[in-house]
Amino acid sequence: MALDRWVSFIILCAALAYGYAAFFTMDASLPPFMQRNPIWPSTFPKVLAVLTIATSLFILLGFEKAPESDQEPDIDYRRLGDYHLGQALTLLGLMVAYALLLRPAGFLFATFAFLCCGSFALGERKFHILLPVAGLASFVVWYLVDEVLGIFLRPWPFFI
């Protein structure tokens, strides 16, 4: 089964869960006065659930044939290993680490580390350029966001 049909299968499962919630569990907590309304909070989701299930089945069962394109796709997911998959995964991991570290480690340190590690993972080895650039960028962005725009970003780790 091709990837696009797998995706539609997953969407179908999600839509079934969504529809179950809309049809069977949501209305239980509805206050009586709202039940007299012609529209309930679950009305629109019910319509959406039905439509989504129908459309994903339509794709899953292969009613729609994609036009054969002779153009080579940008990235062929069947040969994912041929690309720089490791780098991409490292960067995603770094983003997660950044999200978790941003509050405890403070903006300046987390950003500096993220930019350095990111460039390093992509193969940058000129540290005499990398470190100053990353440091300057972290500071400039912090200054712009915190001082100029007035959106608070804690610059230092929690213990300072």
Add this chain to the structure above:
Amino acid sequence: MIEGLLIGLSAAFSIQNLLMVIAGCLIGTFIGMLPGLGPMSIIAIMIPVAITIGDPSAAIILLAGVYYGAIFGGSTSSILLNAPGVAGTVASSFDGYPMARKGQAGKALTIAAIASFAGGSIGALLLMIFAPMLSTVALLFHSAEYFALMVVGLSAIAAFAGTGNVGKAILMTLLGLVMATVGEGALFNMPRFTMGLMDLQSGFSFITLAMAMFALPEALFLVLNPKRSAQGASGKIENLRITKEEGRKIAPVIGRQSIQGFFIGVLPGAGATIASFLGYAVERNIATKEEQEEFGKGAIKGLAAPETANNAACTGSFVPLLTLGIPGSGTTAILLGALIALNVTPGPRLMIDEPQIFWAVIISMYIGNLVLLILNLPLIPYIAKVLAIPRNYLIPFILFFTLMGSYIGQNNATELLILVGMGICATVLKFADYPLAPLLIGFILGGMLEDNFSRSMQLYDGIGFIFDRPMTLGLLVIAVLLVVIPSYRARRAKARQEGVAEGD
């Protein structure tokens, strides 16, 4: 109209607003050039700046300037690098990049600048004529019609997403609508589908979703396949002039595409991307046989058409925003959000209640186009230097800006995890050839769609409003036809290809 123009002139020609236009255009051009940062991300990043200014006309002038600048910057990177920063300029790379490879990068950029200027200016002229007319009509609109209009917009997006992909586009639109129902709606005051998570109480953040759908997958693709980024950045740019003959060749293209692009931009949901693809397709179809051969290999017509159309459509997309209060595209949706934050409600009353904002925006469009032409033509060789930023630095910075964009809006680190998660999902969807724009537009329109639907249900005490109001019914029929006809035609064309006899 003259009176309005004068109001606009006096508002737009203050020093502050002129500076706003210039700053906006420059910022937009520079950032729009970076692959992965489209006008939506840039405007999203600029919203806090605009809100800090406090004056709504100045703020929207700044954001509008950023918008044009980003579209222009996007075409620079599609022409020079074949890496469009903006979906609306993908079509420009079809012929622009081959031109650059032939050593005509300077000429290609000049054509792009002139075509953008003409498209934007003619679009602004049309906006001046049509927006007041439409807003008179829009005063007659009722929530039932708004509901139907949005359904038309959504099905138009799905239908234009490409033949053979209509089902996928519809599925993505529905997914966007489903995501929009998460969180607390204004009408019901109860959390829905939050699965008990506090972080979902206010729903998915629009900016996070926009970043996850566009910026992240693009950056990941750049990582996966280095060939996408590192082409031709070193080439010198010279010979900016175009000959008289070439000028004569593209003039009719520019004329046609300005008008076509504008009207496509006016349609809710269509926008610059569709306008540019359609403009390219139309010009290729009506070109002569030998010119058709050249399309895709560096035809100047093939570059002028999408460039004109996308700028005209950008201007056109302001029509529904300013007159109906319905954003026609993701970018205008962000502008809508910014305007609401500044206590301006776009809609039919805007022209009556706050004409200075309305007209200042229109005047600033002219100024913006002029600024782009004057500033960018001589600056092109320098601007292109941005593209020489090595990939090792560019990608971490793009990722960092997406993280920042969604963090600043919410000040919540969980948002970043949601961003990464949705970014991975978006990348998988992109692998599987699902169009992502319909998802985002479905998400944007979802809340409004449901609100208008609920309001008309309450007014008419049931579903009867569809049949009671002929305009609503008409619009809904159009919506269905938009989806059904292209897939029917594709099916028939396929059947004919396979030699199946056609029924009569």
